[in-house]
Amino acid sequence: MTVSAPPKAKFSFRRSLAARLRNYFFAGVLVTAPIGITIYLAWSVITWVDETVAGLLPQDYNPNTYLPVDVPGVGLIMLVASMTLIGFLTANFLGRVLVRWGENIVERMPVVRSIYAAVKQILESVLGSSSTSFHEVVLVEYPRREMWTLGLVIGETYGEVREKTGQKLFNVYLPTTPNPTSGYLVFLPREQMIHLDMSVEDCMKMIVSGGIVTPPYKASLPAAIIVPVEEGPP
Structure with missing residues (x-):
């Protein structure tokens, strides 16, 4: 005569198995989703x-034709090589003269010159070799106390706002x-900001995830305080 397991034990086993399978599924999602989305x-x-660069090139100069x-990646390589070549050419005297000549033409166009000046200033501020923009993360008491x-x-404030x-x-x-x-862009004195050690990345x-992803932080230990011991009378 066989003794069957009680109903509660069967239900507990099924629930435990379902919970394990669910955990395995979410573990697989956590492993594969970042890799899949990145790829x-x-x-x-x-x-x-590739499609954009290939559309600009004649068929005779497109490597994929032969x-x-x-x-994949041929267009990206050609784009990087072209930008590097342009940067090399503009670094010499003749290149600077040509760039200056082109900027003089752009400055005579009423609407285009405003767009060009704004884009150039932003790129020089962000991508310049001596730029310090977006390199410091701070805490700001906003929008209320x-x-x-x-x-x-971004940097120090100049111009009319500072004056x-x-x-x-x-x-x-x-x-x-x-x-x-x-x-939002706000103008604040240094004493109203709290510097953070976290990187911009x-x-x-943290911002994109809504606070779900919190960067690790290891608080620095305070320096040890050595208290001198007073010696008693000999």
Whole structure:
């Protein structure tokens, strides 16, 4: 005579098995999703660059014309090589003269010159070799007291804003969640900011994830205080 397991034991076993399978599934998602999304985005960018560059090149100068199959990344390599070559040419005297001549033509166009000047100033501020923009993460008490927001220090404030306020201010960009490309520009003195040791990359991860991804932080230990011991009388 066989003794069957009680109903409660069967139900507990099934629930435990379902919980394990669910945990395994989510563990697989956590492992494969970042890799899959990264590969998909990288492949999309490479494909878009290849198609754009291939559309600008004549068929005789397109390497894929002479290959049996299309090789991904050829357009990206050609784009990087072209930008490097242009940078090399503009670094010498003749290149600077040509750039100056082209800028003089652009400055005579009413609408185009404003767009060109703004884009050039932004790129020089962000990509310049001596640029310090977006290199410091701070905490700002915004939009009210006891409510804190992550901010990126763009640089020191100059011009009319500084002259009218009479203070040494800094341009601070406050990105929004989950789209950090939109945000607010505020002008703050240094004493109203709290410097953070986290990198800009970690700051962006925290903003995009809505605080789910928190960068690790190891607090520095205070220096040991040595108290001198007074010797008694001999």
